[in-house]
Each structure stands twice: as structure tokens, then as C-alpha cells.
Amino acid sequence: MTRPPSRFRVLWVALGFVLCGLGVLGLILPGFPGTVWFILAAAAFSRGDPRWEAWLLSRPVVGDLIRDYRAGLGMPLRAKWIACACIVLAVAFSLGRIPVLVGQVVWVLIGLAGVLFITLRVPTRRNMP
Known part of the structure; x- marks a missing residue:
């Protein structure tokens, strides 16, 4: 993969830190996913600066989750159920706050x-390695 120009690399690194912040919030806030933000942060860091990507991959727990995703190992079935339930609950509880019908449908x-x-797309890992 060709590297983007340096001005864009700075933006990729900045985006990586924003996504890491969302990932940390996901670890703290119930019902807010964290793993997806760390996976996106690793992707942003890989485009911006591989040193930051290596730093993120070296973090305990988070690094393992990212490596498992990249290796195609998927999510444990229980985690998939929890993630889907959180999405359904988040949509259901926030739906009434959207005043426009089109916005609710979207x-x-x-x-x-x-x-x-x-x-359908994320593989299911039935046994933990």
C-alpha cells in the first residue's frame, strides 16, 4: 500500500487518537461498543504512522482484539449477542429523541x-483459544 502524503498522515494519526478516545469510552460506558473503535483506530494509525499502530497493538486486551479481528477469528457468540442487544437497545431508547420521521427511519x-x-459478516468463534 502506498503511503499518503505527510499532511494526510497527520490527519490519519489525529483520527486514530479520536477513535482511541471513543474506544476508551466504549470500555467505560455500558452499551457503547469499544472494540470497533480500536479496530478503526489501528486502521487509521496504519495509514498515518506504523509506530502508533504498533503502540496500539501492544496494549493488553485491545491488541489481542485487533489481532483476532485481523486474523479473521471473529467474535465469540456471546459477544455477538451482547453487541446486537446493545444496538437494539440504543436504537430503541434514542428513537423517541429524533423528532422527524425520516430521521427515525434512517x-x-x-x-x-x-x-x-x-x-452475517463477522465470523463466530465458538471456542475461545
């Missing part, structure tokens, strides 16, 4: 897309 479709992605 929000439900986004939630549905998330659930479909997790159930």
Missing part, C-alpha cells in the same frame, strides 16, 4: 445494518 436502518453486519 436511525432504525442504521441499527439494522449494524445487527446484520455483526450476524
Whole structure:
């Protein structure tokens, strides 16, 4: 993969830190996923500066999750159920706060897309290595 120009690499690194911040929030806040943000942060760091990607991959727990995702090992079945339930609950509880019907429909479709992605595209790991 060719490296982007240096001005874009700075933006990729900045995006990586923003995504890491969201990942940390996901570890703290119930119902807010964390792993997906760390996976996206690793992807952003890989485009911006491999040293930051290596730093993120060296973090305990987070690094293992990213490596498992990249290796195609998928998610444990229990984690998939929890992730889908969190998406459904988040959409259900926030739906009433969207005043426009079109916005509500779009929000439900986004939630549905998330659930479909997790159930159909993310491999299921039935046994923990």
C-alpha cells in the first residue's frame, strides 16, 4: 500500500487518537461498543504512522482484539449477542429523541445494518483459544 502524503498522515494519526478516545469510552460506558473503535483506530494509525499502530497493538486486551479481528477469528457468540442487544437497545431508547420521521427511519436502518453486519459478516468463534 502506498503511503499518503505527510499532511494526510497527520490527519490519519489525529483520527486514530479520536477513535482511541471513543474506544476508551466504549470500555467505560455500558452499551457503547469499544472494540470497533480500536479496530478503526489501528486502521487509521496504519495509514498515518506504523509506530502508533504498533503502540496500539501492544496494549493488553485491545491488541489481542485487533489481532483476532485481523486474523479473521471473529467474535465469540456471546459477544455477538451482547453487541446486537446493545444496538437494539440504543436504537430503541434514542428513537423517541429524533423528532422527524425520516430521521427515525434512517436511525432504525442504521441499527439494522449494524445487527446484520455483526450476524452475517463477522465470523463466530465458538471456542475461545
